[in-house]
Amino acid sequence: MMTERPDRQVDTDEYAAQQVRNTLALDGRGSELGVDVRVVGRHLYLGGSVASVEQREAVERVATENAGGRDVHSDIVVVATDEGGDEEDLR
Amino acid sequence: MIRLAAVGDVHAGVECEGRLRSSYQHVAERADVLLLAGDLTRCGEPSEAEVLARELADVPVPVVAVLGNHDHQANRASAVRAAIENVGVHVLEGDAVELPIGEWRLGIAGVKGFGGGFLGRCATEFGEPEMKAFVRHSRETADRLEAALGELSPACDLRVALMHYSPVADTLQGEPPEIHPFLGSYLLAEAVDRAGVDLALHGHAHRGTERGLTAGGVRVRNVAQPVLQHSYRVYVLHPKGTKRAA
Numbered sequence: 001m002m003t004e005r006p007d008r009q010v011d012t013d014e015y016a017a018q019q020v021r022n023t024l025a026l027d028g029r030g031s032e033l034g035v036d037v038r039v040v041g042r043h044l045y046l047g048g049s050v051a052s053v054e055q056r057e058a059v060e061r062v063a064t065e066n067a068g069g070r071d072v073h074s075d076i077v078v079v080a081t082d083e084g085g086d087e088e089d090l091r
Numbered sequence: 092m093i094r095l096a097a098v099g100d101v102h103a104g105v106e107c108e109g110r111l112r113s114s115y116q117h118v119a120e121r122a123d124v125l126l127l128a129g130d131l132t133r134c135g136e137p138s139e140a141e142v143l144a145r146e147l148a149d150v151p152v153p154v155v156a157v158l159g160n161h162d163h164q165a166n167r168a169s170a171v172r173a174a175i176e177n178v179g180v181h182v183l184e185g186d187a188v189e190l191p192i193g194e195w196r197l198g199i200a201g202v203k204g205f206g207g208g209f210l211g212r213c214a215t216e217f218g219e220p221e222m223k224a225f226v227r228h229s230r231e232t233a234d235r236l237e238a239a240l241g242e243l244s245p246a247c248d249l250r251v252a253l254m255h256y257s258p259v260a261d262t263l264q265g266e267p268p269e270i271h272p273f274l275g276s277y278l279l280a281e282a283v284d285r286a287g288v289d290l291a292l293h294g295h296a297h298r299g300t301e302r303g304l305t306a307g308g309v310r311v312r313n314v315a316q317p318v319l320q321h322s323y324r325v326y327v328l329h330p331k332g333t334k335r336a337a
Binding site for chain 1: 096111117325
């Protein structure tokens with residue numbers, strides 16, 4: 001007699017977020033390892049920094065395609081191209 | 092004094108054409124040399140490296156770089172390196188360069204580095220071939236860094252170690268601790284401390300923090316661009332009275 005297995009929740013927020021992270025890393029449009037991905041229920045949140053507006057849009061597009069219909073919210077910022085940050089004097 | 096401008100993880104894509112030049116062209120007003128701590132490209136494609144090379148071509152100070160893991164993604168690291176070198180950038184991997192900066196001589200040794208983890212929480216060259224290969228690569232890259240630092244001439248007034256992966260956990264604060272073994276290796280810090288350097292620079296840890304210290308007392312700076320949130324940071328070093336780790 002087989003032991004009855006408890007219902008297993010495999011479609012968890014954590015698995016869904018990791019699947020999007022993996023896709024972002026390996027999809028040539030994204031190739032981003034540094035983007036933060038969190039899933040909370042029907043919502044997927046993106047964070048972190050990328051090099052350009054186009055890259056942010058590409059990441060958001062790939063994430064949306066793989067979000068399983070969740071609403072995607074992006075807080076990704078584009079790193080500033082400026083004339084450098086403050087100087088640090090190392091004595 | 093010697094002024095180093097440094098940044099890592101530029102992740103240049105083909106769409107970056109013309110956008111980085113303005114940042115780097117003015118670097119001579121603030122620094123004597125520009126150091127790039129790996130992940131020059133997003134996918135490791137030579138076309139991306141060529142875009143970055145064009146952005147760097149007119150930079151009026153010496154540029155020294157190491158490659159990062161992204162620069163290996165397309166298995167075309169040699170072509171990426173060649174594209175960058177083609178515009179006069181010194182790309183280091185287990186070797187070193189010495190630059191005259193005014194009255195001073197600056198020595199820079201560089202490697203990509205690798206993961207493996209940090210003291211008390213690191214992988215060991217034991218067990219399956221895959222694990223041995225992982226840790227062996229980490230050890231070998233640290234050995235190459237130490238050898239390169241050892242090749243710098245005594246005439247160097249300042250010595251800098253340039254890496255992509257981190258030598259210390261200090262500068263990983265903000266990253267999940269579980270992934271620290273993929274972000275750096277203490278073997279790099281051990282090489283830095285044994286050889287004695289004035290500053291160690293790395294990138295790779297986007298969610299990390301900027302400042303750290305090796306066990307031997309060498310300052311470490313994480314210059315990943317997402318950490319700096321600027322095109323680069325300038326570090327001012329003073330050749331006289333600099334500290335050498337024991």
